[in-house]
Amino acid sequence: MHTSSLQQNILAELDHELANTRKMLERVPFEQADFKPHPKSMSLWQLATHVVNLLAFKTLFVQANSRDFLDPNAPKPGPTPTSKEELLSRFDEYSTILIEALHSSNDEKLTNHFQLHRGDQILMDRPKGAALRIMGLNHSIHHRGQLSVYLRLLDIPVPGFYGPSADEAGGF
Template sequence: MSKIIQMLLKELDAESSITHKMLQRVPNDKLDWQPHQKSMTLKQLAGHVAELPSWITMALTSDGLDFAVTPYQPALVSNTGDLLELHNRSLENGKKSLESTPEDKFDEDWILRDGDNILLKTTKGETVRMSLSQTIHHRAQLGVYFRLLNIPVPATYGPSADEMH
């Protein structure tokens, strides 16, 4: 296995451990809460965070995603247990794809579009990396939701204000 794939697997494991801690704290009674009408609900945001590792597989096994042909359909979750199961499945799926994909595939093009409108043209490898960045980005949003709901924010790369003594 190449060093690049080993590095991505190591990062995926580390980030997924943090993500799991966050998803465990999503309260079932607040799933429909949203901080603003333009914001995702807590359920939508947490569901997206949980499914993002599976985007690694999509990047490595397809040439792109066209929202005009395949509109985004969020995973159906109805409680915290569903979120954790979704994350575990997505993570296992993403890891298997990384482990089984030859590194030369990482240089192939991957295109995100909405019909004729190209939203992003990049390589499959860059798309894998972007899915990790998206996880971190949306997980940080989840931390803001927690703060607004007075839910203790778990540590990420160091202690959080809620875990300091």
């Protein structure tokens, strides 16, 4: 009987979700970067950039043991991309770094805890693998879902992720 490791499972899930996320980002129209479906919403470009920058956060879960939001020396994402090409280039770069970090890790390291805090306030304390799935993958999938609504409202065909979308043959 063959058993998959935690690391292998995360890599397989990540491979699938990264491909879907890139399909979505390829459709984001830079010329409508300021679009907001509601005053409380992020702009289209802020949301797309956040989806990309979350990849660096996922890498942090794998490579570090903690992150303090109040630490002025903590790693920060680069400046906001100024074109779709720049956004996709950052996505590809951050994806590669994350995959390499996961390949350099192992199941034992992924069961070590990662702590997210703001000064003395602990926001999250979970095994790295769980942090990666909950605050990394699930968080990204949530925001990708928001992006799909933005695209729908802009009348841009939404790609299918787990089967065809309503914009593709056989979709519903």
